[in-house]
Amino acid sequence: MRCARCGAHLPSAETCPDRFHAMLEADYRGVSRAFEVHGRVVFTYQAQHPSRAKPWMRAAHRAGTNEIFGRGRDWRAVLADNRRSGGVDRSKSINGAGEMPVVGQPVAGEQTIAEIDPAIPAGHVARVEAWARSVAEHRFLGD
Numbered sequence: 001m002r003c004a005r006c007g008a009h010l011p012s013a014e015t016c017p018d019r020f021h022a023m024l025e026a027d028y029r030g031v032s033r034a035f036e037v038h039g040r041v042v043f044t045y046q047a048q049h050p051s052r053a054k055p056w057m058r059a060a061h062r063a064g065t066n067e068i069f070g071r072g073r074d075w076r077a078v079l080a081d082n083r084r085s086g087g088v089d090r091s092k093s094i095n096g097a098g099e100m101p102v103v104g105q106p107v108a109g110e111q112t113i114a115e116i117d118p119a120i121p122a123g124h125v126a127r128v129e130a131w132a133r134s135v136a137e138h139r140f141l142g143d
């Protein structure tokens with residue numbers, strides 16, 4: 001099945017939400033590789049499927065992605081700062097002009113969730129990192 005939002009080609013009837021939820025379930029089951037990249041998976045999935053994210057979330061994701069990939073800050077530090085400073089309230093005050101678009105569209109050359117194995121094999125962290133970086137470079141950096 002091809003996703004109209006991100007362009008992913010997934011086997012048979014599987015959808016992007018199916019794969020996303022499989023990764024979240026692995027996290028909840030205690031699979032450490034899934035836990036380690038939880039924030040990156042959520043950020044990146046919502047960047048490609050933004051209609052499910054609220055405006056303040058889209059703004060927070062865009063700002064966080066720029067800090068991580070544009071300024072080279074560590075994911076954990078960015079997420080921890082966001083929690084410490086009351087990320088929700090701060091994000092709500094970000095001007096709407098900085099939000100991600102509401103409707104996702106495929107971007108040529110960008111990686112998708114189809115490249116992330118939901119069985120969470122060895123190398124999962126590096127694959128999620130490459131997917132997140134690809135989305136950041138194609139959608140957020142340099143604007």
Ligand SMILES: [Zn+2]
Pocket residue numbers: 003004005006007008016048049
């Ligand atoms: Zn998709």
